[in-house]
Amino acid sequence: MTKLDKIAIILPKGIPFRYIKGQFNVYSLSTVPLTIPALVSLIPKELNIKVEIYDESIEIINKESINADLIVISAITPTVNRAYKYADYFRSKKIPVVMGGVHATLNPQEALQHANSVICGIAMENFPQMLRDFKENKLQRIYTQQENIDLSQMPLPDMDCYKSKSKFPIKLNGIQATFGCDNNCEFCVQPLVCSGYHQRPVEQVIEEIKTIKSKFIEFYDPNIARDKEYLRRLCEGMIPLKKNWVAPATIDLADNEDLLKLAAKSGCRSVLIGFESVNQNTLNEIFKGFNNVYKYQDAIKRFHKAGIAVAGSFVFGFDSDTKDVFKQTLDFINKTHIDMPRFTLNTPFPGTPFYEKMKQENRIIEYNWSMYDCNHVVIKPKNMSVKELQEGFDWINKEAYKLGSILKRVEFVNLSSLLVLTANIGLKTKCGGSVKYTRNIMTDNSDI
Numbered sequence: 196m197t198k199l200d201k202i203a204i205i206l207p208k209g210i211p212f213r214y215i216k217g218q219f220n221v222y223s224l225s226t227v228p229l230t231i232p233a234l235v236s237l238i239p240k241e242l243n244i245k246v247e248i249y250d251e252s253i254e255i256i257n258k259e260s261i262n263a264d265l266i267v268i269s270a271i272t273p274t275v276n277r278a279y280k281y282a283d284y285f286r287s288k289k290i291p292v293v294m295g296g297v298h299a300t301l302n303p304q305e306a307l308q309h310a311n312s313v314i315c316g317i318a319m320e321n322f323p324q325m326l327r328d329f330k331e332n333k334l335q336r337i338y339t340q341q342e343n344i345d346l347s348q349m350p351l352p353d354m355d356c357y358k359s360k361s362k363f364p365i366k367l368n369g370i371q372a373t374f375g376c377d378n379n380c381e382f383c384v385q386p387l388v389c390s391g392y393h394q395r396p397v398e399q400v401i402e403e404i405k406t407i408k409s410k411f412i413e414f415y416d417p418n419i420a421r422d423k424e425y426l427r428r429l430c431e432g433m434i435p436l437k438k439n440w441v442a443p444a445t446i447d448l449a450d451n452e453d454l455l456k457l458a459a460k461s462g463c464r465s466v467l468i469g470f471e472s473v474n475q476n477t478l479n480e481i482f483k484g485f486n487n488v489y490k491y492q493d494a495i496k497r498f499h500k501a502g503i504a505v506a507g508s509f510v511f512g513f514d515s516d517t518k519d520v521f522k523q524t525l526d527f528i529n530k531t532h533i534d535m536p537r538f539t540l541n542t543p544f545p546g547t548p549f550y551e552k553m554k555q556e557n558r559i560i561e562y563n564w565s566m567y568d569c570n571h572v573v574i575k576p577k578n579m580s581v582k583e584l585q586e587g588f589d590w591i592n593k594e595a596y597k598l599g600s601i602l603k604r605v606e607f608v609n610l611s612s613l614l615v616l617t618a619n620i621g622l623k624t625k626c627g628g629s630v631k632y633t634r635n636i637m638t639d640n641s642d643i
């Protein structure tokens with residue numbers, strides 16, 4: 196038997212959080228991620244393990260003071276360099292390290308150069324198994340998630356674990372009903388990280404929502420509208436709970452007027468739609484041809500008519516994009532009154548077929564994973580220069596979040612309009628002005 200009295204779980208800091216210091220922290224503004232609460236809830240009670248959590252988004256980690264038998268680190272690609280630094284440090288102190296999260300899932304062999312073991316995909320079965328194996332001195336190198344994982348066994352996340360972390364109130368209102376996605380949009384990691392699409396039982400999700408004190412719920416699902424019958428049951432279950440909620444969804448949700456009404460009745464106040472591009476050729480090229488640009492405007496009107504605000508995601512740097520794409524997209528956003536536009540750059544995440552394709556075409560210009568934050572150009576675009584792409588991206592972020600643009604754009608669709616306005620001001624701070632995304636600011640090679 197190996198000693199396993201205490202584990203420490205570390206979440207290295209992410210890019211949006213590097214600018215916010217002090218106790219009034221990012222989780223006072225945006226919802227706490229579920230990673231740590233989910234992992235804490237998965238620790239088998241019979242193992243009697245103490246757990247300490249360290250979330251670098253809201254605290255400075257004094258690594259020398261961490262005293263545990265096992266370190267668990269979860270990271271995404273732009274935070275993985277820091278994760279590796281932590282892993283190397285603890286292993287130099289002879290403390291074993293286990294890594295999980297999107298980057299390690301897609302690149303287990305790379306992660307194993309820094310960790311003793313890697314947990315791939317949804318941790319529900321493999322995290323407790325890893326702890327049991329560790330204790331019995333049988334730790335495996337890689338834990339692979341089953342494709343037919345049964346999420347009905349998923350315990351409720353332990354939201355209490357964050358409560359001592361901040362003097363100010365923090366937002367403990369995140370929830371995830373479904374995992375993964377079985378569409379295959381070229382730029383997206385979702386189809387790969389969870390090995391397909393998986394649902395929790397609706398009844399279990401409703402029970403979890405009942406435990407959330409906040410009136411406002413944020414779904415972390417990649418696409419809450421993937422299964423319309425599932426969404427219908429979820430909405431029906433939510434009506435008596437009288438919550439307000441927001442979630443990502445595909446645009447075809449607008450095709451079903453009854454479901455849209457039901458969603459609004461259940462408290463849906465905003466959806467995040469991946470429009471990605473205003474050019475149909477681009478959408479076909481990236482295997483997202485199920486989005487039809489000619490139906491975008493009508494769909495947005497239908498959301499607004501139902502009283503649901505629209506956050507729209509747009510990606511730049513696709514092969515058919517020219518330097519005109521920024522102005523065309525901004526005009527479209529203004530014309531259609533997309534309430535909260537979000538912009539990212541086309542990023543081939545390592546471990547995906549898209550990354551391999553870009554590598555084969557010799558188009559990767561950046562191998563520092565910290566730059567894979569979707570705000571930096573990391574590939575050679577086809578129809579503009581790297582400079583034009585980065586400058587166009589910075590331009591649209593700034594233009595879309597000028598105060599005048601916000602006021603013109605926001606549709607005052609319902610009582611949540613104040614929420615939309617507040618979200619826009621928040622996004623203005625992040626995207627539009629005070630923080631300029633430059634290579635120097637965003638590269639995080641700082642010491643741990």
Ligand code: SF4
Binds near residue numbers: 379380383385417418
């Ligand atoms: S972009 Fe959306 S629809 Fe496409 S694969 Fe990702 S989650 Fe699924």
